[in-house]
Amino acid sequence: QSVLTQPPSVSGAPGQRVTISCTGSNSNLGPGSHIHWYQHVPGTAPKLLIYDYTNRPSGVPDRFSGSRSATSASLAISGLQAEDEADYYCQSYDNNLSVLYVFGGGTKVTVL
């Protein structure tokens, strides 16, 4: 059971917009927290997509965007492309558990 909760799967047709939610508690998604998102194509190294809720590293397309509200965060993928089919994970820090990295269980994005 992961500390952060994500939907197991989302799907969309090419060109559509999909969103992935990440919910937690005050100790990991509350005030002062930081959420980061990763993309993982099985068999390859995971890739940083979004850091500190909304920031994109250089090279990440602006089709990927992050947002936050209360004790949740979301990743949106606009203009869905076939290459976006992958697993997506959110990550934060939990100050109650003294765990530097807590992750969501992952969301499989399928491009129809």
Place this chain on the structure above:
Amino acid sequence: QVQLQGSGPGLLRPSETLSLTCGVSDSSINSGYSWTWIRQSPGKGPEWIGSLYRRGKTYYNPSLKSRVTISSDTFKNQFSLSLTSVTAADTGVYFCVRSDCSGSSCFIDYWGQGALVTVSS
């Protein structure tokens, strides 16, 4: 481009010690980054194992702390993981990663490919 390459035995028997090493290219492990081991068991989300900071400071997941040691070899620019008394629950893909930390925010900017470790009798 920073690269991390983990290596070590892929098959262990229960009660043995898992030892993995991660070679780092184009980034010094003496720099201000954190060097971390993450694992992922089949069908589950990633799990933090532990992290190494500058001057040898280490932090471990409380659930694994009694069995984990992370160390470094600055001359070889690599860091290592030791996990004792393994069981089938330790089966999974082990990633070595570099993290960028500022205050309470740590995100992973580079991941290794991952090393599959299977514990089976």
